[in-house]
Amino acid sequence: MSEKYLIGDKMSGGYGRGPNILHGCTIACDKGEIAVIVGPNGAGKSTAMKAVFGMLDVREGAVRLGGEDITGLSPQARVGKGMAFVPQTNNIFTSMTVEENLEMGAFLREDDMKDSMEQVYDLFPILKDKRRQAAGELSGGQRQQVAVGRALMTQPTVLMLDEPTAGVSPIVMDELFDRIIEVARTGISILMVEQNARQALEIADTGYVLVQGRNAHTGTGKDLLEDPEVRRTFLGGT
Ligand SMILES: Nc1ncnc2c1ncn2[C@@H]1O[C@H](COP(=O)(O)OP(=O)(O)OP(=O)(O)O)[C@@H](O)[C@H]1O
Numbered sequence: 001m002s003e004k005y006l007i008g009d010k011m012s013g014g015y016g017r018g019p020n021i022l023h024g025c026t027i028a029c030d031k032g033e034i035a036v037i038v039g040p041n042g043a044g045k046s047t048a049m050k051a052v053f054g055m056l057d058v059r060e061g062a063v064r065l066g067g068e069d070i071t072g073l074s075p076q077a078r079v080g081k082g083m084a085f086v087p088q089t090n091n092i093f094t095s096m097t098v099e100e101n102l103e104m105g106a107f108l109r110e111d112d113m114k115d116s117m118e119q120v121y122d123l124f125p126i127l128k129d130k131r132r133q134a135a136g137e138l139s140g141g142q143r144q145q146v147a148v149g150r151a152l153m154t155q156p157t158v159l160m161l162d163e164p165t166a167g168v169s170p171i172v173m174d175e176l177f178d179r180i181i182e183v184a185r186t187g188i189s190i191l192m193v194e195q196n197a198r199q200a201l202e203i204a205d206t207g208y209v210l211v212q213g214r215n216a217h218t219g220t221g222k223d224l225l226e227d228p229e230v231r232r233t234f235l236g237g238t
């Protein structure tokens with residue numbers, strides 16, 4: 001079986017000179033696939049995302065993209081390789097307009113960004129209506145659309161999202177998940193951390209349950225939703 005397009009393979013590492021937070025953690029995602037990371041608070045989900053994106057010193061293990069070892073690359077260099085990352089917090093420029101936020105996303109590109117912007121506006125029509133408004137004035141769900149839209153402006157092959165539905169209503173969450181599925185259908189790999197574990201696993205091709213920096217359970221979203229142990233410990237029983 002060949003390796004997935006993006007893989008953080010048996011990653012161990014921590015912050016600065018601190019102890020390891022990740023302990024041999026493996027996360028992978030194929031083209032067009034949605035991979036979801038779930039787990040309790042402090043499990044290391046965001047840390048695993050940062051490790052894959054090059055924001056953490058990976059002391060053991062490796063990150064590979066399309067078979068290439070990118071473990072030593074800076075986050076900027078990874079963006080150049082087609083990776084985009086929406087962090088859990090502070091993921092938009094609140095004092096800039098929606099359109100300026102999208103333009104910032106394209107700063108590494110030298111070609112015309114207008115097509116990408118139209119694609120983002122097709123995906124999230126409300127952003128077109130609000131394009132002249134300061135992003136900080138938008139609702140929580142709309143801000144997350146700006147953050148995802150900004151990441152898409154680099155025309156990535158891999159889109160990494162850390163809790164994209166944090167603080168939004170269930171209806172807005174469902175809508176955002178539908179848009180994320182749409183993005184995956186275009187062939188982009190989606191690697192996403194989610195607090196709404198049950199709903200996220202429903203749309204996941206692959207799910208990873210992390211506990212204390214380790215892989216506790218891995219399987220298809222469906223397998224994990226049906227796994228009695230996963231249900232009991234993470235999905236609130238029954
Ligand atoms: N910048 C940092 N420097 C030092 N330790 C950190 C840093 N960020 C996180 N940690 C520690 O790493 C561990 C994992 O944190 P992380 O943010 O990855 O968890 P998480 O699974 O994303 O949690 P949450 O569900 O709350 O977002 C925690 O013990 C946390 O205190």
Ligand SMILES: [Mg+2]
Nearest residue numbers: 045046047088
């Ligand atoms: Mg986190």
